[in-house]
Amino acid sequence: MKKRAAGKSGADAHRVDGNAAAGILSELFVPDLTVARAKCAGCGATRTIGVLHVYAHGMGTVMRCPGCDGVVLRIARTPTQLWLDATGAISISVSAAARS
Amino acid sequence: MTSIASAPKIAWRSAVVVDVVQETPDTRTFVLDVPGWPGHRAGQHVDVRLTAEDGYQAERSYSIASPPEEPRLALTVERLDDGEVSTYLFDDLRQGDKLELRGPIGGFFVWDVATGGPLLLVGGGSGIVPLMAILRHRDRALAAAGAIARHQLPVRLLYSSRRWDNVIYRDELALLAEKDSTLEVTHTLTRDVPDGWTGFRRRIDRAMLEAVAWPPSERPRVYVCGPTPLVEAVASNLVELGHQPALVKTERFGPTGGSV
Numbered sequence: 001m002k003k004r005a006a007g008k009s010g011a012d013a014h015r016v017d018g019n020a021a022a023g024i025l026s027e028l029f030v031p032d033l034t035v036a037r038a039k040c041a042g043c044g045a046t047r048t049i050g051v052l053h054v055y056a057h058g059m060g061t062v063m064r065c066p067g068c069d070g071v072v073l074r075i076a077r078t079p080t081q082l083w084l085d086a087t088g089a090i091s092i093s094v095s096a097a098a099r100s
Numbered sequence: 101m102t103s104i105a106s107a108p109k110i111a112w113r114s115a116v117v118v119d120v121v122q123e124t125p126d127t128r129t130f131v132l133d134v135p136g137w138p139g140h141r142a143g144q145h146v147d148v149r150l151t152a153e154d155g156y157q158a159e160r161s162y163s164i165a166s167p168p169e170e171p172r173l174a175l176t177v178e179r180l181d182d183g184e185v186s187t188y189l190f191d192d193l194r195q196g197d198k199l200e201l202r203g204p205i206g207g208f209f210v211w212d213v214a215t216g217g218p219l220l221l222v223g224g225g226s227g228i229v230p231l232m233a234i235l236r237h238r239d240r241a242l243a244a245a246g247a248i249a250r251h252q253l254p255v256r257l258l259y260s261s262r263r264w265d266n267v268i269y270r271d272e273l274a275l276l277a278e279k280d281s282t283l284e285v286t287h288t289l290t291r292d293v294p295d296g297w298t299g300f301r302r303r304i305d306r307a308m309l310e311a312v313a314w315p316p317s318e319r320p321r322v323y324v325c326g327p328t329p330l331v332e333a334v335a336s337n338l339v340e341l342g343h344q345p346a347l348v349k350t351e352r353f354g355p356t357g358g359s360v
Contacts, residue, residue, distance in 0.1 A: 015328050016352045020161050022206040023147040026110040032207040050208030051350070 018052040021061050024075050025049075028084055031094045039090040042070025049073075049092075112149065113137070115173065115199045123176060123268045127226060128190055129165060132173045132199065140164055142237035143210040143230045143323065143351075146175065146203030150185055160185040163229040163325070163351075164204065167236035168212075176268060178226040209323065209351045213241045217253040217321060218314045222304065222334050224260040224326025228268050230351060231257065231325055235283070239276060254282040258312045260304050260330065262291040286312050304330065306337040316342035321349075328352040 018034050025033040034050040045067045052063040052072055060076035065088075074085040086092070119131035145163045160183075166174035179190035193199065211219070211234045219238075221231040235255065242249045261267045267287060277285045288300035288308065300308055314320040322343060324334045331352045339345050 017209075017350060019145070019206045019208050019351050020353075022145075022208075023110070023159070023161065023202060026202075026205065034206050034208045048208065050206070 014055060016054045016056065018048070018050040018054055018063060020056060021049075021052075021054050021063060021073075021075070024061055024077075024082075027082055028075070033092070033094070036092055036094045038072055038092045040065040040068060040070055040072050041088045041090050042072075043068035044090070110202050110205060112200055112202045115201055117193055117195050117197045117199060118172065120193070120195055124266050126179045126190075126266070127176055127268050128179075129174050129176045130189065130193060130199070131166075132175065132201075134173050134201070137173060138204070140168055140173075140204035141207070141210040141212055142167055142233040144204035144206050144233075145230070146173070146201045146205060148175075148185060148189070149200045149202070150188055151200070158185050161205070163233070165229045165232050165236075167233055167240050169237065169240040176226065176229045176232075209325070209349050211321065211323060212237060213249075213253060215321060217255065218318055219253065219255040220313050220320040220322045221255065221257045222259075222309075222322070222324045222326075223257070224304070224330040225262070225266070226268060227324075227326030227330070227351070227353065228259055229325075231259075231323060232269050232272075234323065235273075235276060239280070250280060250282040254284075256284045256286070256312060256314065258286045258288070258304065258308070260288045260290060260326070263289060264292075264294045264297075304334055306341065309334065309337050310341060313338065313341070313343075316344070319344070319347060321347055323349050323351075325351040326353070 022032065022034045036049050037046050038049050039046045042065055051066060053066050055062045060074065062071055063073040064070060065072050070088055072088040076083040113134055113136060115132040115134040117130050118133050121129040123129055145161045147159050147161050149157055149159045151157050162175045162177060164173060165176045177186055177189050180186045209230060221234060223231045238253060238255060273285050277283050288302065288304060290303050293301050322338060324331050331350045335348050335350050338348050
């Protein structure tokens with residue numbers, strides 16, 4: 001897939017923050033995942049999920065690393081299933097405070 | 101701790117519209133009674149879901165405008181011409197109607213008095229909504245605490261609108277600033293300005309941020325909300341001015357069909 005030039009392409013105007021994915025993430029995870037941290041499989045950087053770049057479409061939500069633009073998490077909704085593709089996240093960590 | 105087999109933590113709820121307030125020509129506030137609402141923090145949002153008769157559903161996120169101290173939930177919605185949800189809410193939702201929502205959502209873009217200050221809020225257009233929840237919460241929470249507490253949590257708001265008539269919460273912001281010397285409100289208008297306007301009249305840029313923001317040495321907590329291009333320009337300018345990225349929280353929203 002062709003890589004986006006950060007801050008340049010027209011599609012970037014549709015980019016929102018990881019905050020915007022909090023609702024659909026809450027269907028998959030009990031703690032608030034927007035304050036959890038994910039390690040990007042593309043560049044190895046660890047960031048708060050709330051700062052990932054989110055592209056939400058009718059069928060799903062794509063969450064990209066602001067550093068390397070790699071896909072960290074992808075969520076897709078079908079009529080019967082909710083799919084999480086986390087191959088772009090080496091690890092996800094949730095603080096003890098967020099789990100209480 | 102409840103069983104993991106119980107209902108989702110953030111459940112869909114049915115809200116009732118108890119009041120509709122026209123804020124500007126293209127924004128309205130919907131005041132909602134939400135039975136079972138668990139409370140929220142300033143800066144959080146809700147997902148609103150509309151279901152058509154054929155079962156088609158559309159969901160959008162809207163920031164909460166009301167402070168946690170208010171029992172009723174207020175959402176301020178901007179009408180976007182191509183927005184299938186916002187046009188319905190704006191054109192068809194009336195007092196007494198029901199609305200399906202879930203929340204509160206998002207623990208990242210939140211502030212409460214325990215978070216501390218000084219506080220810098222930068223908003224564009226309807227990006228003011230979660231910032232207003234923060235200002236209202238600060239006002240309510242510090243009302244009983246007195247002047248010393250206010251001086252410990254001073255706040256500056258830089259707010260970009262197209263025109264004076266598009267300034268959401270204009271009168272309330274003026275009233276809040278008038279009674280509170282530790283709140284400074286700075287407007288910038290990007291299209292037309294009223295006669296006699298002496299304020300900023302351009303998009304937010306680095307010079308404006310340098311003039312309005314607390315110096316980085318004060319370590320302000322910064323919250324930026326607005327259309328994606330505004331948020332990205334403001335956040336990168338603040339970091340270049342020396343503000344710590346970890347203290348700059350952003351909330352972008354999709355295109356609004358114009359510049360603010």
